[in-house]
Amino acid sequence: MPLLEFTERGIFCPEAGVYVDPSRSVSRAVITHAHSDHIRPGCGSYLCQRMSAPLLRLRLGADCSIQEVDYGEKMMCNGVQISLHPAGHIPGSSQVRFQRGGETWVVSGDYKLEDDGLSKPFEPLRCQVFITESTFALPIFRWSSQDEVFGQIREWWQENQSYGRVSVLLCYSLGKAQRLLSRLAIDAPGPVYCHGSILAVNHVLTQAGLRLPSARKLTDSLSREEMSGALVLSPPAVVGSRWLEQVAPYTLAWASGWMAVGRMRRRRRTERGFIISDHADFQGIETAVRESRAARVLVTHGYSRQFARYLCEKGIEAEVVDPEKEAADE
Amino acid sequence: MKAFAKMLMSVRAEAKPDYQVRAVSSYLSKLSEPDLSQALFFLNGGRLKKLAMADSLHKWGLEMSGCPGWLFDECAALSGDMCETVALLIQGSGKRAYSLSECVAGIESWRSLDEISLGERVKEAWRQLGPDECIVFNRLLSGALRISLDKFILARAISQVSGVSEERLRLRLDEGIDDGEGAYAKLVSPEGLACDNLCPYPFLTSREIGSADEIPGMLSDWHIEWQHDGHVSQVIVKDNRLAVWTLEGECITVKLLPSLRDELIGLPGPVVLEGVIAEHPATRQEIFVARDILETEAGQAWKEPLAVRRRRLERYLEDISGLRFVRLSAPLSCSDISELLALREGARSAGACGVFLRHRDSSFAPTPEAPQWLTWPSSPFRLKGVLLYAEKGAALDGEYEEFTFGIWDGDRLIPFAKTGSGLSADELKGITDFIETHRRESFGPVRSVEPKLVCDIVFDGLSVSGRRKCGFTLRNPRIARRCPEAEIWDAASLGDLQKCATGGFGVVAVPVI
Numbered sequence: 001m002p003l004l005e006f007t008e009r010g011i012f013c014p015e016a017g018v019y020v021d022p023s024r025s026v027s028r029a030v031i032t033h034a035h036s037d038h039i040r041p042g043c044g045s046y047l048c049q050r051m052s053a054p055l056l057r058l059r060l061g062a063d064c065s066i067q068e069v070d071y072g073e074k075m076m077c078n079g080v081q082i083s084l085h086p087a088g089h090i091p092g093s094s095q096v097r098f099q100r101g102g103e104t105w106v107v108s109g110d111y112k113l114e115d116d117g118l119s120k121p122f123e124p125l126r127c128q129v130f131i132t133e134s135t136f137a138l139p140i141f142r143w144s145s146q147d148e149v150f151g152q153i154r155e156w157w158q159e160n161q162s163y164g165r166v167s168v169l170l171c172y173s174l175g176k177a178q179r180l181l182s183r184l185a186i187d188a189p190g191p192v193y194c195h196g197s198i199l200a201v202n203h204v205l206t207q208a209g210l211r212l213p214s215a216r217k218l219t220d221s222l223s224r225e226e227m228s229g230a231l232v233l234s235p236p237a238v239v240g241s242r243w244l245e246q247v248a249p250y251t252l253a254w255a256s257g258w259m260a261v262g263r264m265r266r267r268r269r270t271e272r273g274f275i276i277s278d279h280a281d282f283q284g285i286e287t288a289v290r291e292s293r294a295a296r297v298l299v300t301h302g303y304s305r306q307f308a309r310y311l312c313e314k315g316i317e318a319e320v321v322d323p324e325k326e327a328a329d330e
Numbered sequence: 331m332k333a334f335a336k337m338l339m340s341v342r343a344e345a346k347p348d349y350q351v352r353a354v355s356s357y358l359s360k361l362s363e364p365d366l367s368q369a370l371f372f373l374n375g376g377r378l379k380k381l382a383m384a385d386s387l388h389k390w391g392l393e394m395s396g397c398p399g400w401l402f403d404e405c406a407a408l409s410g411d412m413c414e415t416v417a418l419l420i421q422g423s424g425k426r427a428y429s430l431s432e433c434v435a436g437i438e439s440w441r442s443l444d445e446i447s448l449g450e451r452v453k454e455a456w457r458q459l460g461p462d463e464c465i466v467f468n469r470l471l472s473g474a475l476r477i478s479l480d481k482f483i484l485a486r487a488i489s490q491v492s493g494v495s496e497e498r499l500r501l502r503l504d505e506g507i508d509d510g511e512g513a514y515a516k517l518v519s520p521e522g523l524a525c526d527n528l529c530p531y532p533f534l535t536s537r538e539i540g541s542a543d544e545i546p547g548m549l550s551d552w553h554i555e556w557q558h559d560g561h562v563s564q565v566i567v568k569d570n571r572l573a574v575w576t577l578e579g580e581c582i583t584v585k586l587l588p589s590l591r592d593e594l595i596g597l598p599g600p601v602v603l604e605g606v607i608a609e610h611p612a613t614r615q616e617i618f619v620a621r622d623i624l625e626t627e628a629g630q631a632w633k634e635p636l637a638v639r640r641r642r643l644e645r646y647l648e649d650i651s652g653l654r655f656v657r658l659s660a661p662l663s664c665s666d667i668s669e670l671l672a673l674r675e676g677a678r679s680a681g682a683c684g685v686f687l688r689h690r691d692s693s694f695a696p697t698p699e700a701p702q703w704l705t706w707p708s709s710p711f712r713l714k715g716v717l718l719y720a721e722k723g724a725a726l727d728g729e730y731e732e733f734t735f736g737i738w739d740g741d742r743l744i745p746f747a748k749t750g751s752g753l754s755a756d757e758l759k760g761i762t763d764f765i766e767t768h769r770r771e772s773f774g775p776v777r778s779v780e781p782k783l784v785c786d787i788v789f790d791g792l793s794v795s796g797r798r799k800c801g802f803t804l805r806n807p808r809i810a811r812r813c814p815e816a817e818i819w820d821a822a823s824l825g826d827l828q829k830c831a832t833g834g835f836g837v838v839a840v841p842v843i
Contacts (some may be wrong), residue, residue, distance in 0.1 A: 139397055140405040140418040163352065240723070251349075260418065263410050271343035306404050313398060 003080070003098050003105045004131070006298075006321045011107055011131065013098055016077035018047070020096050020107050031080065032109025033093035034059060035173060047075075049084050051092030054204045055174065071120060087111035088122035089278050090175030091210055097125055105129040106292065110301075111323050112277065113284045114146060114313035116179045122288070131321065135279045136257050137299070137307035143257070143281045150183050153274050156253060158189050161229040166250040170236045173197040175278050178212055178256060180207060186211035190229030193218040195243075197235055220246050234263065236268070257281070289316065331463035333357055333702035334369065334430045338466065338477065347483055354479070354487035366514040368431040372477055373484050374507060381437055382452065384412040387468060390449045391416035394456060413468035417461045424460025433467055460749030464588040479560040482580060492518035497529040500581045501573060526531045530564040531602065531624050531632060534696055535577070536686065536703035541732040542667045545687065545704060549670065553636055553690050554662045556682035557705050558619050559791055560608030565618060567599040574607070582607070587773050588614045590655040594618065599651065601626055604644070604694070605659060609793070611681025620647065621659045621686075624694055631696035633751040639694070678830075683790060684708045710788040713822035714813060716743055717783040720765045730777075731760050733809070735787055737800065740821040746827060747787045752808030760812065792831050798826060 005012045010022035018028045025042030032038055034048075034055035043064040046056060048302070053068040069075065071094070073082045084094035089110040096107040103126040111133065115121040143149075160167040171177050177198040185192045194202065194215040206212050218232060229245055238244045239252065252272065258264040259273025280288060289297055289311065297318040299308040304320040311318035332460040340353035356372065361369060361671045371561075391412075391706070397419055417431070417745050433455075440451050452471065459467055469475035470625070477523075485499040499517065505525045507513050516523075539545065545552065562577040572595040583591070604622035609615070623643040624632040631639055642802075647658050664670045674685050684707035692702035715735030723731040731750045736743035753761065768780040791805040801824075813820075 084703070106486065138405050138408060139395070139401065140409060142421070163349065211741060251344075261409050262407070262414055271339060303404075310398070310401060 002026065003100055004107070005127070013080060013082075013085070015100065016082060016083070016098070021109070024053040030084075030096050031056060032087065032096060033090055035090070035110070035172075038109075043307070047082075049092045049094045051205070051210070052094070052209050053092075055201070056094060058200065058204050062185075064293045071123075073139055085123045085125055086120035088113065088115065088119050091119050091178070091205055093119060093175075095123070095125060097127070103128055106294075107131045108133055108288065110135070110279055111147070111288065112280045112286060114143070116146065116278070118178055118182055118212075119175075124288065124291035127292050127294050129296045129298065130289060130292040131298040131300060132285060132289060132307075134281070134283050134285060134299050134302035134304045134307045136277060137285050137303040137310075139278075139282045141257060141260055142283060143275060143277060146183075146276060149274055149276045153180075153184065153253075153255070154189070156272070156274075157231050160191060160251055162229075163328075164249070166227055166230050166232060166247045168232045168234055168244065168247065168250050168252050169254060169255055169274075170234055170239070171255045173235045174201050176276075177235075178202065178210075179276075180233055180255060181215055182212055184213060184231060188231070190231060191216060191226070193227075193230055193232045195232070195234040195238065198233055206213055218243075220291065239269075331428045331430055331433055331459070331466060333360065335462040335466045339462075341477070341479060342362055347480065350479070350483050351487045351490070351543060351558050354484065355490040356493045358487060363432040363514065364511045365429050366499055367511050368434055368516045369384035369519065370488075371509060372475065373479055374503060375479075376509075377476045378434065378437060378470055378473050379441075379755065381441060382448065382471045382474060386445065386449070387412050387416050387472065390453055390456075391420055393449075394453050395421070396417040413416075413472060414465050416456075416468055417459075417464035420456050420464070422456050422459045422461070422464055423835065424458070426458040428455070428459065428463065428467075433470060437470055451482065464734075479796070486516065494518045494520070496579070497530070497575070497581075498526055501525045502581060504573075504581060513620060524569065525573075526573060527568055527600075528566045528571060530566065530573075530575040531694065532696065533562065533564070534694060534703055535576045536705045537701040539704050539706050542670060542706075546700070547662070547689075549667065551690055552687040552704075553640065554664060554670070554673070555621065555659045555686050556662065556677060556680060557686040558606040558608045558659065559681075559683040560606040561617075563607050563618070564624070565594055565597070565603045565605070565620075567595065567597045567601050569599065570595070576607075590616045590618060593653065593655045597656070598627075598646075601646065614794075615655065617657055619654045619657050619659045622694065633835065635691045635693065636688050637690045674706055674708055678711070682708075688751075710790050711792070712786055712788045712810065713737065713746075713826055713830070714784055714816060714820055715747055716740075716781045716785045716818045716821045717761070717764075717779050717785065718743060719746055720761075720777050720779055722777075729758070730765060733761070735785060736781065737821055737827060739800070743818075743821070744799045744824070746802070746824075747789065747804050747807040749787070749807040749809060750809060752788075754836065757809075757812060784813045784818060784821055785811055786811050792827070794831070800824060802831060 001014060005014060009024045009026055011020040017031050019026045020030045021032055021038040022029050022040055025040055027044035029043040031044050031046050031048040031052060031326060034052050039059060041060050047067045048056060050068045050070055053066050056066055069084055071084055071086055074081050074135060079100060080305055081099040083097045085097060086096045087093040088110045089112055095109055098105045106125045106127040108131060111122050113122050121191040136154060157167045171180055192215045197219055202212050232247055252270060254268055254270055254273045255276050255281060257275060257277025260275045265271055265273050277290055297311055297316055300322045308318040309322045337353055337357035341350050344350045344353060344532050356629045394397060405419060406412060409415045427565060440448055456464060481503055485496045485503060488499050489496045502517055502523060502525060507517055564575045566573045572583055573581060574586060575581055602625035603620045604624060605618055605620040608617060608619055610617050620643060623639050623646060662673055664673055674775040677684050684705055687704040691700040715737055717733055718736040719734040720730040721732040732748055734745045737746045765777060765779050768782060770780060771778045787807055788810045789804040789807040792802040795803040
């Protein structure tokens with residue numbers, strides 16, 4: 001029996017009886033990270049890294065059963081050893097390693113190789129079978145260094161200040177927002193405000209011991225002086241809402257890996273985007289695959305068909321393990 | 331090229347003209363020749379002839395990227411843009427900062443090369459360009475770089491950088507600019523160019539009045555004519571050149587229909603006329619209704635009293651035979667306020683939108699403390715309509731913002747007015763509550779509503795449109811009030827709407843022009 005199977009409900013270890021990031025409610029789930037497309041409410045129990053646990057409670061409610069573990073902590077489960085290892089995607093994000101006898105499989109979860117200063121950096125793990133995500137696994141996705149991108153964002157922010165308007169940077173509330181905040185609020189040219197959903201995540205993460213710069217809450221009683229020259233971090237859902245109108249005059253930009261492609265920018269009705277992602281780019285994924293020394297690579301979540309074919313042509317045994325969906329969300 | 335690429339992005343990203351002006355002016359302010367003239371060429375709508383096809387870009391890009399062909403094609407399919415795909419895949423270093431004019435000069439010097447040598451040159455350039463510049467470079471190569479920037483934005487940006495007036499720049503840009511080095515210097519030259527004397531005089535604006543009591547002095551002191559519906563403009567003809575400026579500061583010479591433009595350019599010059607570019611209510615042709623004359627062969631006339639200018643204008647137009655699209659705005663005679671009231675009420679059936687009064691002693695110079703130009707608009711058209719559809723705004727928590735009202739065509743209701751304006755917050759809430767309890771179907775953001783709610787719809791005019799079910803497009807429709815007392819049978823009919831268009835008597839009224 002193979003160590004892991006790929007079922008409609010998600011990646012399954014039959015011997016241990018656990019699913020990784022199941023897409024339906026199951027009795028036992030291992031969660032790689034707390035983004036909502038990776039957690040399903042209603043599971044019997046959840047296992048995750050310590051930093052992820054309060055985020056899971058934030059999303060699922062306080063009464064769900066969660067087992068918290070540290071990175072590298074080993075658990076035996078019916079002869080299968082399971083451990084979580086840093087994936088570098090967002091705080092608490094993990095790769096899941098399954099070992100049985102001399103056999104090792106690793107589920108990457110979502111990951112990036114660059115150290116963002118908040119998440120524990122990606123740890124390369126040797127294994128026979130590596131299951132990798134492929135959100136940005138096309139060679140047109142090639143990230144510049146984050147220092148360069150933060151420089152661009154800062155330049156944009158200062159230009160907007162000189163025009164007398166507020167800079168609104170759209171980003172996901174968990175992960176990207178904290179990464180942007182931790183870099184942009186240091187030596188900031190102006191005040192930084194956050195949307196309530198971001199502050200809720202910040203609160204949970206700082207309670208769990210993460211160090212984050214403080215940010216102000218955007219309320220409707222703020223004066224023009226208080227908003228002058230400000231940077232606002234906000235989830236994309238606010239576009240077109242009244243919430244956004246209170247900071248006028250403002251200008252919008254997105255922070256996302258999808259901003260690399262003009263068509264994707266236009267799909268989000270923007271021209272201004274900063275290419276910064278919490279996923280590995282094409283080269284990053286290839287590096288992770290090579291460092292795993294895996295004899296077999298299983299590709300999921302994104303441009304899996306293309307990346308599996310690419311690996312095969314490079315002499316690495318690879319196959320697609322889920323129906324391809326053009327990943328629309330990061 | 332970096333700065334050029336950044337400016338292009340900003341111009342696309344900014345929705346408001348003011349910010350587009352800033353993006354262009356801050357870019358230009360950092361340039362020097364020959365880049366200034368080169369940038370001007372593109373900003374003014376110029377484009378290069380195509381040198382390389384997408385197929386060639388594809389071939390060279392594939393060779394240089396080292397990417398398998400099928401993977402290259404997957405990327406191209408995602409991007410949908412060969413210029414971008416190549417730029418993202420070839421991994422140029424971005425080490426050497428090419429200037430815009432260097433790139434263009436390079437491309438122009440390659441025109442005689444064969445395909446193979448051209449490929450070598452292009453790849454050599456690609457190695458040194460960063461991705462953003464490379465996209466722009468590829469668009470230049472394939473003749474696809476075209477900037478659609480409003481002329482007034484360009485003129486304003488250059489005006490900010492150079493200090494030359496916007497009007498002068500508009501005229502000089504319209505006149506056409508030279509290619510190559512020196513074009514920018516010539517455009518902003520302090521010396522007069524032939525077209526410079528086509529700048530307009532400062533426009534006078536009129537004050538809107540709501541009743542006859544607001545007319546100062548004796549009624550006989552005022553010259554009265556129709557308020558024509560259209561663009562208040564100045565027509566300037568000098569040395570066989572023509573410029574037409576609107577009150578809003580736009581130079582619309584090239585936008586006029588050729589029939590009108592040809593007639594205007596044939597007017598004996600030099601002359602500066604003021605009037606309205608309008609649609610003839612009967613023939614629907616574009617015409618110029620002359621109201622004033624500001625400059626003639628004899629020199630400036632704008633300081634003279636209106637009465638003198640009117641005589642000049644009449645004489646000037648009388649001497650020209652065969653005018654078809656240039657008309658004199660006819661004076662209206664009225665001896666007392668009651669006659670003026672009657673004129674105002676009859677304005678719509680005469681194809682006008684109100685009455686226009688100017689003091690007979692006034693010069694063509696602004697007098698803000700005592701306005702000497704007055705407009706008294708006619709009451710708007712008013713019809714009862716039944717709410718048929720409501721549409722939500724773009725926001726997620728959006729409220730209903732646009733409402734479509736219907737009128738009777740036989741025994742069915744057809745849409746005739748779509749509007750969101752005119753409602754107070756309370757009325758909007760009332761209508762929103764009604765929609766929530768009476769909605770039937772959803773089509774995206776649009777809800778169809780049971781036909782029960784009747785409102786008074788007012789509008790300022792209407793024009794024939796084959797694209798509307800009712801046959802007309804309304805001008806500035808708004809909701810005057812909700813009519814709770816009205817039944818849906820009280821709503822207007824298609825016949826009532828058609829009467830609005832024909833002056834109320836079943837025939838197209840020919841106005842006094």
